[in-house]
Amino acid sequence: MLGNPTSDRVAKRREAVRREIVDAAWAIARRDGLAAVTLREVAASVGMRAPSLYTHFESRNAIFDSMFADAWQDCLDQMEAEIGDAPRETVRDFLKWNSRTFFAFCVGDPARFQLMNQRTIPGFEPTPDSYAPSIKALERFRQELEPFGLTRQEDIDLYTALLGGLIDAQLANDPGGNRWEKLLDRAVDMYVDGLDLPLQRADTSSTKKN
Template structure:
C-alpha cells in the first residue's frame, strides 16, 4: 500500500465554497451596506444560481450569522496580536486597548455595524457565532479588573464612551480623524473619574516661599 490520506476533499471543497460565498457577501456589504446585500447578487458574484446558495447556508440570516462570527473571531485574533503584552501601567494599558478597538472598528464600517448595531431585522446570532463576542467581553472585564477597574458599571461606561466616539467618527468624519484625536483625552477623563492613577504622581511643590 502506497499510503493513504486523511483529507476529506469533499469537505474541503464545501468549506472553500462557503468561504467564497462569505467573501462575496462582505464585498457587497462594504459596497451597499450590511442590510443591502441580496442572495441574488451574492450568487451572481460566485457564479451560481441563487437556489444553490441554500446548499451551503439555510437562509440569508445564516449568512449574516457566519459573517458575525467572522467579525468577532477576526477581532479576537487581532487583540491577541496587538495587546500581548499590555503595558504595565493601567492608564497606558487602557489607552492601548481603546486605540486598538477604535482603529479596528473604523477600518471597516460594515464589519463594525454588524458586530455592534442591530440593523438587520430578525437577526440574532446563534450561540456558536456569539461565543467569540462573549469571550472578548469576558477577557475585557478580566483585564480591566486586573488594572484596578473592579466595578462593572465603570467598565460599561467605558464601553459606551468608546462606542460613541466610534459612531461619531463613522457618521460625521468618515476617513478623517476628528474623533480619533479625542480618544486619549476621553479615556483620561474616564480614568480620572474612576480614580485610576496617572503615570507620574502629582507632587506637591517643594519650593519655599521667599522671605520678605
C-alpha cells in the same frame, strides 16, 4: 482507521464553497452596505443561482451569522496579536492603548463594525456559536482590567459605551477623518478620573501630563 478520503474531500469542498460565499457577502457589504447583501446578489458574485445557496446557507440571516462570527474572531485575533505591546503601568495607559487599537480596528472597516455592534439588520440575531467570539473578546478584556482593580460591570459598561459612541460619531460624521479619534485620550482621562480604584490612587497621571 484511515477514514474516508472521499468524505473528507467533500467536506473540504463544501467548506471552501461556504467560505467563498461569505467572502462574497463581505465584498458586497463593503462596497454597497450590509442591506445590499441579498441571496440573489451573493449568488451572482459566486456564479450560482440563488436557490443553490440554500444547500450551503438556509437563509440570508445564516450568511450574516457567519459574517458576525468572522468579524468578532478577527477582532479577537488582532487584539491577541497586539496585546503584548500594551502598556500596563497604569489603567490610564492601558485604556488609552486599548481605545486607539479598537478604534482603528472598527473605523478601518465600517461594514464589519456595523454588523458587530449595531442592529442594522432587521430580524437578525447571532446564534450562540457565532456570538461566542464576542464573549471571548470581552472576557479577555476583563482579564486585562482585573490587575488594576477595574472589575465592576457598570464601570466596564461605561467605558465600552464611551468608546463605542466615539466610533459611531467618527463613522457618521467624519468618515476617513480623525475628528473623534483625536478625542480618545481626553475621553479616557475623563473616564479614569471618575473612577475610584485602589490602584488608580497611585496613578498620579493627570490630563496635564498626558
